[in-house]
Amino acid sequence: MNVTGFGDRHLHARSLELAAAAVDFDLTSAETAELEAHLAGCSTCSRRAAAMRRDALAIGRSVTLATSPRVDAAIYAEIAGHRARPQNFVLIAAAAALLLLALLGASGIGAYLLRTWELLPNTIVPPVQPPALLVSPPPDDSPLAIGDALLDAPRVVYWNMSGADRIAVATSQSVRHEVPGPMFELDMWPDPDQSAVTRLLLASPTGKHVAVAETDRRAVTRIRIATSKGAIVWSTQSANGVPALAWSADGSQLAVAFAPKLWLVVAFPAGSPPKASEYSELASVPLRLLGFSADGLSLLAYDGSGKAAPWERPYSIDLARRTATRLDRFPGGASGIAVSNTTTFSGRVDTVTGRVLDSGDASAPQTNWTLRHGSDSIELGVPTSNAAANIQPGWAEDGSIVVLETSLDDGPPSNDQKGSTLGLIRRPAPGARVAGVVRVIWSYIGPFGTRSRADLLGVRNGWALAGEYAIPSRSDAWLGYDQIALGKPGTSRGAVTNLNEFHKRDIHVAGLVP
Amino acid sequence: VTDTAESTAATDALPAVERLRGGTRPGEAALTALYEAHRAELLGFLVRMTRDREAAEDLLQETFVRLIREARAGRMPDDVRPWLYRVAANAAISRSRHGAVWTRLVPRLVDHREPAVPDREYLRTERDAELHGALASLPVDGRAALLLAAHGFSGHQIAASIGRTEGATRTLMSRSRAQLRLVLEAAEGQS
Numbered sequence: 001m002n003v004t005g006f007g008d009r010h011l012h013a014r015s016l017e018l019a020a021a022a023v024d025f026d027l028t029s030a031e032t033a034e035l036e037a038h039l040a041g042c043s044t045c046s047r048r049a050a051a052m053r054r055d056a057l058a059i060g061r062s063v064t065l066a067t068s069p070r071v072d073a074a075i076y077a078e079i080a081g082h083r084a085r086p087q088n089f090v091l092i093a094a095a096a097a098l099l100l101l102a103l104l105g106a107s108g109i110g111a112y113l114l115r116t117w118e119l120l121p122n123t124i125v126p127p128v129q130p131p132a133l134l135v136s137p138p139p140d141d142s143p144l145a146i147g148d149a150l151l152d153a154p155r156v157v158y159w160n161m162s163g164a165d166r167i168a169v170a171t172s173q174s175v176r177h178e179v180p181g182p183m184f185e186l187d188m189w190p191d192p193d194q195s196a197v198t199r200l201l202l203a204s205p206t207g208k209h210v211a212v213a214e215t216d217r218r219a220v221t222r223i224r225i226a227t228s229k230g231a232i233v234w235s236t237q238s239a240n241g242v243p244a245l246a247w248s249a250d251g252s253q254l255a256v257a258f259a260p261k262l263w264l265v266v267a268f269p270a271g272s273p274p275k276a277s278e279y280s281e282l283a284s285v286p287l288r289l290l291g292f293s294a295d296g297l298s299l300l301a302y303d304g305s306g307k308a309a310p311w312e313r314p315y316s317i318d319l320a321r322r323t324a325t326r327l328d329r330f331p332g333g334a335s336g337i338a339v340s341n342t343t344t345f346s347g348r349v350d351t352v353t354g355r356v357l358d359s360g361d362a363s364a365p366q367t368n369w370t371l372r373h374g375s376d377s378i379e380l381g382v383p384t385s386n387a388a389a390n391i392q393p394g395w396a397e398d399g400s401i402v403v404l405e406t407s408l409d410d411g412p413p414s415n416d417q418k419g420s421t422l423g424l425i426r427r428p429a430p431g432a433r434v435a436g437v438v439r440v441i442w443s444y445i446g447p448f449g450t451r452s453r454a455d456l457l458g459v460r461n462g463w464a465l466a467g468e469y470a471i472p473s474r475s476d477a478w479l480g481y482d483q484i485a486l487g488k489p490g491t492s493r494g495a496v497t498n499l500n501e502f503h504k505r506d507i508h509v510a511g512l513v514p
Numbered sequence: 515v516t517d518t519a520e521s522t523a524a525t526d527a528l529p530a531v532e533r534l535r536g537g538t539r540p541g542e543a544a545l546t547a548l549y550e551a552h553r554a555e556l557l558g559f560l561v562r563m564t565r566d567r568e569a570a571e572d573l574l575q576e577t578f579v580r581l582i583r584e585a586r587a588g589r590m591p592d593d594v595r596p597w598l599y600r601v602a603a604n605a606a607i608s609r610s611r612h613g614a615v616w617t618r619l620v621p622r623l624v625d626h627r628e629p630a631v632p633d634r635e636y637l638r639t640e641r642d643a644e645l646h647g648a649l650a651s652l653p654v655d656g657r658a659a660l661l662l663a664a665h666g667f668s669g670h671q672i673a674a675s676i677g678r679t680e681g682a683t684r685t686l687m688s689r690s691r692a693q694l695r696l697v698l699e700a701a702e703g704q705s
Contacts, residue, residue: 020691
């Protein structure tokens with residue numbers, strides 16, 4: 001659309017309208033060219049276009065509010081089959097209508113309506129449920145930190161298991177999606193009974209790619225790498241069982257380990273197709289993959305033979321030299337592990353420092369959780385008793401330790417509901433005793449909760465992601481995540497996403513991305 | 515091991531994640547879960563639409579009561595979330611349009627309503643206050659369209675929600691965004 005010949009005022013107005021339309025709609029190529037040409041020469045409109053995108057971002061910040069007991073009670077009554085109490089404005093409207101009718105002399109109709117109103121059954125109000133959305137804490141006693149609070153939060157990549165032969169991959173916390181929004185769907189190996197195929201998804205730290213692995217009952221595995229739009233850019237197939245996957249910190253490499261038989265590293269050189277390198281020489285060592293080093297030059301692994309505690313046998317694999325070297329301890333700095341989704345079977349290795357979080361002596365339930373590093377031993381001050389029924393540690397990039405505590409008796413003093421606490425323990429100095437977990441999040445585990453269970457799903461840029469299970473009261477089956485809590489430990493910043501009845505059975509998390 | 519670089523075209527994004535089982539009659543547990551899953555974000559939407567907490571809660575209640583009754587009648591929407599937003603947005607638009615008449619009548623009958631004020635729970639910063647003040651200055655259907663976009667709905671879905679064609683919706687939204695920007699710039703200039 002040519003606007004040449006219009007006055008400046010019309011030109012700027014036209015540009016403003018196109019820039020505004022571009023926020024929500026795809027412009028035609030002609031419109032795009034027109035807009036770009038104008039913006040290139042008009043700093044005022046260029047600033048306005050950028051400001052409009054910021055406006056959209058600001059409007060899109062998550063705003064969720066807890067409902068009042070009045071509304072909850074009315075809805076629960078409606079669900080239970082009782083008629084909800086009329087709302088205030090309806091009452092007022094009815095009164096106004098009756099008054100007007102009376103004033104108009106329609107007293108007969110008014111009296112009839114009034115009699116009808118009085119015949120309505122009384123509302124039965126069930127016990128008031130506490131709000132489902134509760135994100136921590138003081139200092140400002142707010143139920144939810146918003147505004148700029150979530151601007152730097154990572155997005156969560158979800159995928160679902162609901163389809164027998166297709167999955168959907170989605171993100172949250174983007175500019176325009178406060179709850180999972182679709183990224184793409186992907187055909188998978190059919191899995192009618194949802195147990196014959198093992199599926200694993202892992203998003204790259206940059207969010208540009210998703211690694212998708214599926215292993216059938218014959219231990220045949222297919223691994224595919226998809227872009228964030230769902231285009232498959234690389235695939236492989238192997239009969240070596242379920243793999244471990246790890247992305248490098250910059251998202252430019254994916255390690256695939258069929259321990260101990262086959263190791264692959266897929267690189268994504270700029271402008272070229274992905275290229276896989278096979279490390280068959282590692283097959284002689286029973287190693288298990290932990291992740292890439294921060295500089296991406298090596299992989300860190302541990303002895304997977306089961307003959308020793310895993311933290312005692314760290315290995316470094318030099319990708320250029322193709323050698324595996326046993327280490328005294330896991331290295332720190334650029335040689336330390338930057339990204340890992342791997343947990344060990346009897347302890348958690350701090351992949352940055354080589355420290356180990358260990359539950360201590362199981363026969364002494366009051367023993368505090370302990371960090372061990374060689375001969376160093378640091379108590380966290382969190383007992384393994386009921387006060388902290390379930391501890392799950394994770395590590396931030398700076399070595400801070402994030403602890404998810406699932407407590408049996410947390411929650412407001414007014415009731416006995418169960419909840420989870422997401423806490424942060426700063427990386428302690430060797431030999432120091434840590435005072436305890438800073439409690440920053442708890443969330444209500446709905447009417448389901450006879451027990452509570454939650455997982456620490458990831459840590460990125462100081463943010464931690466936890467998923468809470470919904471549990472039916474009449475069954476021991478875990479239904480999947482009821483809530484996903486994304487919070488910044490040590491601050492009041494966070495948000496809880498409630499997953500609906502159908503999501504919660506099937507939702508899995510593939511990672512945190514910018 | 516086979517190693518193949520493929521060039522499969524990107525599949526279109528489909529909203530399968532949000533899909534529910536249409537046409538079924540969910541029980542009390544499912545309806546309770548649906549309410550608890552959506553109430554907080556829908557209330558946030560309605561408070562921003564109405565700038566009146568009490569009115570927003572009334573509209574929320576009205577919306578969910580409709581959903582429950584639709585479900586009971588065997589007409590469970592295929593996609594519950596868009597359905598909820600569509601009903602809530604239309605209820606808010608309808609309330610706003612009838613509000614002019616209503617606000618003329620109410621003071622003569624009962625006058626206990628407090629003036630509509632922004633909900634302090636979501637106005638944490640001056641910037642938020644300015645933004646939501648500017649949003650409130652928009653025509654109600656434009657405000658609904660921008661808020662629906664902020665909640666992740668596509669132009670097509672927004673058009674269906676507010677009963678306009680996609681072309682008309684694009685015009686409405688672009689003008690609303692432009693107007694919003696100019697209102698904010700005026701406010702920034704004053705400050």
